[in-house]
Amino acid sequence: MTSAIELAGVWKFYGDYAAVRDVTLNVEEGSCCALLGRNGAGKTTLLRILAGLSSFERGSAQLFGVSPRQAHAGFLGHGIGVYEDLSARENLHFFARVAEVAQPESIAAEWLERVGLANASDMLVRQFSRGMRQRLALARTFLHTPKILLLDEPFTSLDDRAIAMLSELLVESRRRGATIILSTHQLREAMVIASHVALIENGRLRHAGERTEAMLDDPGLLYRLHA
């Protein structure tokens, strides 16, 4: 199996605090890796490094052999990355054009349908509820069918149906060969979707491997093993 994502000995400092410490991680092409860890462990920092949004001091990071800045992964961060004063449709049009998608209009309409915002497509984002925003942000991220998806707590504020919709999106993305890393605190959902898990604690990678049956039955297992 080829590695889609390769991190080797990466350190990231904020001032003199090391938020990521000597992390070496390979994610196979086509797998879905759940990045787990307590608040402040360094999940967001790691994902931002992979998205090319954050510099790091030591080590190397590569996505399909190129630097994160060149890989243009689909990235969904804590901030959701859509404009408050544009409508849902305008947002998707804009980001579709930015991503150089072939038919921005029809793709945008299709995605509005998929994430259940077809009725609200001409409302401004500032009029959206929190969950509707998150759905729009998901559409924005998946829109250009990126080969690598970096999702930071994508389940936030989603209702049961939207969670099912996102799970389906993830399964479908894997089927077309995309590689996924997602961080989350919703262990149960994560275990169902993930093929691999990684646990990060105080910036250090404590575990990385396949998601086992035992984890599926007891989502909190990993935390307890490394307590």
Added chain:
Amino acid sequence: MTSAIELAGVWKFYGDYAAVRDVTLNVEEGSCCALLGRNGAGKTTLLRILAGLSSFERGSAQLFGVSPRQAHAGFLGHGIGVYEDLSARENLHFFARVAEVAQPESIAAEWLERVGLANASDMLVRQFSRGMRQRLALARTFLHTPKILLLDEPFTSLDDRAIAMLSELLVESRRRGATIILSTHQLREAMVIASHVALIENGRLRHAGERTEAMLDDPGLLYRLHA
């Protein structure tokens, strides 16, 4: 039992869209009501009305017999309401003074300890991870021991430990007589904590009553009943 929160025939319009439709709801003093509903159902709107942050067109809303603007409930919204460029401690000092708490300094220190931010108390909030922010926001909300707590998706981004901490805070608050309404999509956690549940759908209240044993065993039950 006296009602702490009384909503009678409340309608709220955004332009010509009715986000809250004829909602009549009483929440008993000392109870904990989980407000459930799909994305865009109207949970946030309802909580904002109760916090006095949103006007409404018809009906009446009272908290302990006074209008929401005078009741000064403890409110935690989607935005977390802390300043990015103040440290955690400075934030709590400020909000403790705003709430006219007796000993702002010691109370702030105590709460930093409780939410697990004692080590990070002099960091600026902009340096916090998403979960650390949420913890700080919880401290900000509970700090002045309000009689009514309005919590909009308080579990967002919290890790397992922080969820346990929040559950404990809620139990403790009820013990001292506080009334709680919280909205969430994390049904499992909600069912464990709540004494009552309310379901809102397209702005209409579809269900309000005690949380039954059946719901505890099957958190999705309510949604299925009203499908």
Added chain:
Amino acid sequence: MREKIAIGTAAAAAALLANNLYQMFMVLPDEALQGAIYRILFFHAPAALVGMIGYFVALTFSILYLSSKNFLHDSLAASVVEVSLVFSVVNLVTGSIWARVIWGIWWTWDARLTSALVCVLIFFGYLVMRRAIEEPTQRARLSSALCIFGCVDVVIVYKSIDWFRTQHPGPVLDFRTGGGKMDPAMAHIFWLNFLAILLVAVALVLVRTRQESTAREIDSLRRLAHTAA
């Protein structure tokens, strides 16, 4: 080692300055038109030149930082700008005094004077901005960019007397006119004093850089402590 170089440079500068001052006041005669005051030239123009050279050195270090991400280059750029700024201010002040004596006014808005003042403002802004940014990589990155933009103005300062008819005298120095505009004895002292002032600047830069790198060492030691923990 670096300390010794700094001390050595400072000593050389002091010796040279002493010699120059003796030559200036005891050997050279008064100038025909201006009298004694013309001697201010020996400080006025070299200060300007050293300042401008400094900005280009800082430009070089800024570009070096951007290609190498080596913080040493960043602190060198910053200390060079700081020292250059001092000499630019010396140039402004001596020029002002001279203007007061010769032209009867402290200041006029001609191209040379204006651009020289703007240059000071730009690099003052550079220092203000550096102080306002706490994160070291961000500070180095942004101030390097600003330095590159600022140096465009230095070119304007230098060329202003060629491009515009100004109150300020046109080019006189040999390397710009091809020679002949300045008395050789005067030119000799002029360049000697230029050298002296350049040495003072180098000594100051060395001291400043040492302070900066000490601060950086402390910083990285602290990181190391965290790394071990």
Added chain:
Amino acid sequence: MKTIRHALLIARKDLALELRTKESLNAAGAFAIVILVLFSFAFEETEQIKEIGGGLLWLVFAFAGALIFNRSFARELPNDCLDTLLASPLSPASLVTGKALANFVMLLAMELISIVIFGIFFNVNWTRHIGELSLVFALGTWGISILGAVFGALTVNLRLRELMLPIIIYPLLVPLLIAAIELTKLLLSNQSMTPNDFLWTKLLIVFDVVFTALAMLLADTILVN
């Protein structure tokens, strides 16, 4: 009493947020220098400058004010802090007053630096009537600050934002600025006051009182949805 205490709380918080370090004074100083230099470029002869010194100064203040006021409520937008304050026992009036106080302090600091630099650049002696001058500055600055706070509140309010109210609020400042300019001109040129000039002072005072009262009354309307 409570309103004042709360207003002070807000003002202190705002100042802490913006002025964490003494670098901010550097920044204010640099700003004043740059603007004044820009002015002298635009109007080359210094003689002219002396004549219009009063106007010049207040223009700089109005510009610095615009930059400061734009931030004053915008600072409450990230993380919905404004909501948190509105849900708290703090009254909207104390919020507006607090913002005005913070604006006042920041602007006054800027003004102090500006006038010192102005004196040096344009060779104007402004210390002769320093008492009266301080009074004029304080009165004028308070007027700008309270209107700036109201203006800031208006612009963050989504309901009112499209109403182009800022365009109305700004011209409201014109009478105050004219009064302040006339008085400053007078004091800088070392003339004595005529009854006509007291009129300007009165105008300043009336303006301050009226707008402060209006701000208190309308704070609720402006801030609460």
Added chain:
Amino acid sequence: MKTIRHALLIARKDLALELRTKESLNAAGAFAIVILVLFSFAFEETEQIKEIGGGLLWLVFAFAGALIFNRSFARELPNDCLDTLLASPLSPASLVTGKALANFVMLLAMELISIVIFGIFFNVNWTRHIGELSLVFALGTWGISILGAVFGALTVNLRLRELMLPIIIYPLLVPLLIAAIELTKLLLSNQSMTPNDFLWTKLLIVFDVVFTALAMLLADTILVN
């Protein structure tokens, strides 16, 4: 090609956002009007005004520009939109160019309004050399806009951003402003161009080219962490 297409995309998006919210246009427009009104009070003699008209106008543009540029990248901060753009295939250079284009259009609109008001208030006929004047305005405004975009990006994450931006860009703008002022003065007073004046035009063009090139080169450095 791709850079230009992307830049246009960004510019269109920014203009759409601005037209919807009018955040900076309101503030900048109101401010420009107030300054012009104030100045018409400060100088009672219209003769004086004609002489300093060029300086006055460009000063107003520079000030209004600061209000516009402060927002230009700040608009990307809510919801971390800037991160999304940086993670996308869009190059930082096209982002800066796009912002500069949006700034350019907004500032030009502002200038049009200002000069019309100026003409009315001060009784100046500015339509005689409208072709040359447009050229001078376009060249000058592009220079201001590109610098405003670059330094808007540079200061977007700094505290005291509002003050920091003018501190840094105004000194850099001085040569350009002086050239624009000289040319505007000339064109407003209806004189014909001398060779010396072509120098000013050349300066404007060189300035635009140099700073645009530097902006393209340094966009990466400034925007990417």
